Structure formats: structure tokens, C-alpha cells
Amino acid sequence: xxxxxxxxxxxxxxxxxxxxxxxxxxxxxxxxxxxxxxxxxxxxxxxxxxxxxxxxxxxxxxxxxxxxxxxxxxxxxxxxxxxxxxxxxxxxxxxxxxxxxxxxxxxxxxxxxxxxxxxxxxxxxxx
Amino acid sequence: xxxxxxxxxxxxxxxxxxxxxxxxxxxxxxxxxxxxxxxxxxxxxxxxxxxxxxxxxxxxxxxxxxxxxxxxxxxxxxxxxxxxxxxxxxxxxxxxxxxxxxxxxxxxxxxxxxxxxxxxxxxxxxx
DNA sequence: ATAGGGTCTCCAGTAGATGGAAGGTCAAGG
DNA sequence: CCTTGACCTTCCATCTACTGGAGACCCTAT
Numbered sequence: 001x002x003x004x005x006x007x008x009x010x011x012x013x014x015x016x017x018x019x020x021x022x023x024x025x026x027x028x029x030x031x032x033x034x035x036x037x038x039x040x041x042x043x044x045x046x047x048x049x050x051x052x053x054x055x056x057x058x059x060x061x062x063x064x065x066x067x068x069x070x071x072x073x074x075x076x077x078x079x080x081x082x083x084x085x086x087x088x089x090x091x092x093x094x095x096x097x098x099x100x101x102x103x104x105x106x107x108x109x110x111x112x113x114x115x116x117x118x119x120x121x122x123x124x125x126x127x
Numbered sequence: 128x129x130x131x132x133x134x135x136x137x138x139x140x141x142x143x144x145x146x147x148x149x150x151x152x153x154x155x156x157x158x159x160x161x162x163x164x165x166x167x168x169x170x171x172x173x174x175x176x177x178x179x180x181x182x183x184x185x186x187x188x189x190x191x192x193x194x195x196x197x198x199x200x201x202x203x204x205x206x207x208x209x210x211x212x213x214x215x216x217x218x219x220x221x222x223x224x225x226x227x228x229x230x231x232x233x234x235x236x237x238x239x240x241x242x243x244x245x246x247x248x249x250x251x252x253x254x
Numbered sequence: 255a256t257a258g259g260g261t262c263t264c265c266a267g268t269a270g271a272t273g274g275a276a277g278g279t280c281a282a283g284g
Numbered sequence: 285c286c287t288t289g290a291c292c293t294t295c296c297a298t299c300t301a302c303t304g305g306a307g308a309c310c311c312t313a314t
Contacts, residue, residue: 002261014261037262055228056228057228059301075247076243077244080249081236081247088229088232088233092229098218099222105211105214106215109208109212112204115205116203120208126193145293146270146271162293163292186269186270
């Protein structure tokens with residue numbers, strides 16, 4: 001399978017697939033005589049795994065760790081849960097941040113008349 | 128005022144204050160005979176303005192725009208409101224994203240026993 | 255033979271800083 | 285006067301996770 005088929009199958013861009021091999025996230029694929037990368041299904045499945053992990057916001061390093069666990073028959077679900085819980089915590093922290101940000105900004109936006117005059121509570125707040 | 132006092136007063140790091148002048152977000156400060164940057168209160172107030180804007184997640188370019196409006200006596204509050212509303216929309220979009228992410232991840236984490244055994248719904252989902 | 259795709263490597267750039275090296279400056283204390 | 289330590293300078297590199305593009309090579313079809 002050439003890189004574009006692999007990328008398509010994994011739902012990633014060709015650039016990204018190459019990048020993941022460059023940084024050693026998946027192992028370097030075999031090459032055709034012309035030097036083209038040839039991907040197998042196993043690697044494509046790993047690429048899909050990475051895409052889904054990234055969608056949850058796991059960093060590349062976390063993906064590396066998760067991928068290691070994915071392939072490790074002796075893993076414990078506790079290890080996986082620890083990583084996922086950490087990410088969940090981060091998401092929830094971010095949500096709290098965004099919530100207070102939103103409330104504050106929404107308040108300012110609401111109180112701004114948005115007309116042709118220069119006086120503006122948003123600018124006042126920032127300045 | 129030397130750069131560290133200005134940074135302190137603005138609530139930013141020295142590096143960041145220098146950076147904001149480098150990219151032309153605030154005008155390049157005057158220099159002492161030794162070449163030290165000397166900041167005045169007006170610039171410090173702008174730095175504070177930028178810090179607060181950044182805290183809302185406005186990009187540097189948006190900060191540039193907001194700062195322009197801040198200094199423009201002929202601004203209209205409509206312009207300010209437009210920029211702020213756009214940011215508010217983005218925040219709310221991000222909130223929706225995070226919410227569905229959180230729900231999904233929370234579900235997986237909850238259903239994972241987190242024990243010494245390898246079987247794990249989180250890994251299953253990703254793979 | 256040629257046209258069009260696909261692929262290769264390598265380099266640069268994105269946002270918004272931050273870290274560090276090498277060297278100049280300043281004020282206080284001995 | 286000299287040293288010490290804190291501050292300042294410039295410049296370059298690094299971070300995250302890719303993405304874009306140039307120039308060259310390869311493959312298939314007509």
C-alpha cells in the first residue's frame with residue numbers, strides 16, 4: 001500500500017503519516033525498489049489508533065505511551081486508565097477556564113451597545 | 128523605568144515584553160545611553176491591555192486591532208463588539224467540542240475497571 | 255514520447271512565546 | 285579601585301504538531 005492509500009485509510013494526510021514515522025511514533029515503513037514507502041494493515045491500524053488518540057487531545061508523547069500499551073499484552077487497564085484520567089482532568093480544567101472566560105466576555109459583550117459611539121465597556125475593561 | 132520594572136508592573140515576563148516590542152505590538156521603547164530599554168507609563172498601560180486581551184484568548188493580531196481601537200478616539204463600540212463577539216463565538220465553539228470530548232472520555236474512563244488485567248474499553252475504543 | 259499523477263528529500267514556516275549563551279552595565283560593599 | 289552580583293543586551297535555538305513548497309524522481313496510460 002502506498003502512502004496515500006495508507007493515509008486515506010487512516011484518515012490522515014500524507015504529510016502527517018510521513019511525520020509520524022519521522023518522529024518514530026510508528027516504525028519506518030518498508031520501501032519499494034523506487035524508494036516509495038509501503039504500508040501494511042498493521043501500521044495503518046496504528047495510525048488510526050493515533051488519530052483517535054489525538055482527537056481526544058492526547059499529546060504525541062501520550063500517544064506513544066498509549067500505543068505502547070495497545071501493543072503490550074501484559075499491560076494493565078490501570079495504566080491506561082491513569083493516562084486517560086489525566087487527560088480527562090485536563091479537559092475539565094480547560095472547561096472551567098473557558099466557562100469563566102465565556103461568562104466574563106459574554107457579560108462585556110452584552111453590556112456593550114455596539115453602536116457608532118466610542119465608549120465601550122469592553123475597551124474599558126481591558127484598559 | 129527599566130524593562131524588569133515595566134514587566135513587573137504589566138504582569139508579564141521580561142522576555143515577553145521584549146517580544147511584544149520585537150513584533151511591533153507596542154512601539155520600540157527609548158534607550159538609555161547604555162542601550163537599556165526605558166519604559167514609560169503609557170506603554171506599560173498598553174502592555175497591561177495586551178495581557179488582559181491575551182487572557183481572553185485574543186490572538187496577537189486581534190490584540191493589535193484592539194489596541195488600535197483602544198487608542199483611537201474615533202472608534203465605534205460596534206467595531207470592538209464585533210471582535211469580542213467573534214471571540215465569544217470561538218470560545219463557545221470550543222466549549223461544545225470539549226463537552227463532547229469530555230463526555231466520551233468520561234464514559235470510557237468510567238467503564239474501565241483500572242485493575243491489573245489487560246482488557247480495557249479505552250484501548251478497545253482507540254484501536 | 256509525453257502528460258499527469260504520485261512520491262521522494264529537504265527546508266522553512268506557523269503561534270507565542272521561552273531558554274540559554276556570551277557579553278556589556280551598574281550600584282554597593284570592601 | 286576592584287569585585288561581586290544583579291541586571292541588561294543581542295542572537296540563536298527550542299517547543300507542539302504539523303503544513304507548505306521546491307526540485308527531482310517514478311509510474312502508468314495514451
